[in-house]
Amino acid sequence: MKNTPFTEKHIALGAKMAEFAGYNMPISYSGINDEHATVRSNAGVFDVSHMGEFILKGPDALDLIQRVTSNDASKLTAGKAQYSCLPNHDGGIVDDLIVYCLEENKAYMLVVNASNIEKDWNWISSFNAKGVEMHNISDKTALLAIQGPNACKMLQPLTGIDICNLTYYTFAKGVFAGVDNVLISATGYTGSGGIEIYFDNSNDNAEIIWNAIFEIGTPQGLKPIGLGARDTLRLEMGYCLYGNDIDDTTSPLEAGLGWITKFTKSFTNSEALQQQKQNGVSRKLVGFEMVDKGIPRHGYDIKNAAGEVIGVVTSGTQAPSLGKAVGMGYVANGLNSIDSEIFVDVRGRLLKAKVVKMPFA
Secondary structure, three states: OEOOOOHHHHHHOOOEEEEEOOEEEEEEOOOHHHHHHHHHHOOEEEEOOOOEEEEEEOOOHHHHHHHHOOOOHHHOOOOEEEEEEEEOOOOOEEEEEEEEEEEOOOEEEEEEOHHHHHHHHHHHHOOOOOOOEEEEOHHHEEEEEEEOOOHHHHHHHHEOOOHHHOOOOEEEEEEEOOEEEEEEEOOOOOOOOEEEEEEEOOOOHHHHHHHHHHHHHHHHOOEEEOHHHHHHHHHHOOOOOEOOOEOOOOOOOOOOOHHHOOOOOOOOOHHHHHHHHHHOOOEEEEEEEEOOOOOOOOOOEEEOOOOOEEEEEEEEEEEOOOOEEEEEEEEEOOOOOOOOEEEEEEOOEEEEEEEEOOOOO
């Protein structure tokens, strides 16, 4: 297993550790429910240094990004970011990602999922016929997400950048906790606000930044948060997790990602996806809450009242903020509209659920 720059910190703090995407990662510290509540009400720190980062540079960098991603990156100006996906040739998704515009038309950073770093690099490289300068900086980049309604206010004294007024999906670069060239981004995966900070994992940068964050934040209730709460937080918001809710077999239109699928340009498989948009999809990703007692899990069958399979659960949990079990899954047309009654097959028992609007929280 690989380590992040903060692995020893997690172990010293007593985190429950486990393998995730090839990395030794913290799953929980004080418990998922407590950590979840901390982020929703105050602020918490996630080590997400396992994520992948690619730099694309040169006069044809934007052209390459436009051809491999579904969203329209030409709309980006320096300091703005965009959620997007990499469609494959078969109607599915290679990965979802965030595109950061470092310098308009010249330099971009792509942030991809940890489990897909090599896959995405090879995929994008296969389209690089014009000699775009590409750098995989994943192993030398550290990334912390400080999330929650009080995160920016808590960390403002550590930087001269006005992080409290960074609008959603924008970023700035500068000094943070005395470390230069830190990219501070108003993004995250929790729905509770906050920032993500990218910096070069060299010298003592990781030690300096981690210590500074907790020195100023701990007296104000800041806590380290593991991947367990990261998952419950994102699920309450209806955010897709690659490998669960979207993958190589799921269309962005089926997944409700039509808003990042722009047919104002040509991209991988765009003609087939446009045809799919015109003809409609036969299933779609929906949110549902359990009516009967039970927790839906990834891979459980979704059935109709007659017991016929009409879909599959992609994510599910007992939502800490709601006190009820919720899930996401693909459901065939006919029973995927709001308030439709569906049934989740939980170990041979058909438990009633209801399709609801997302986000759940």
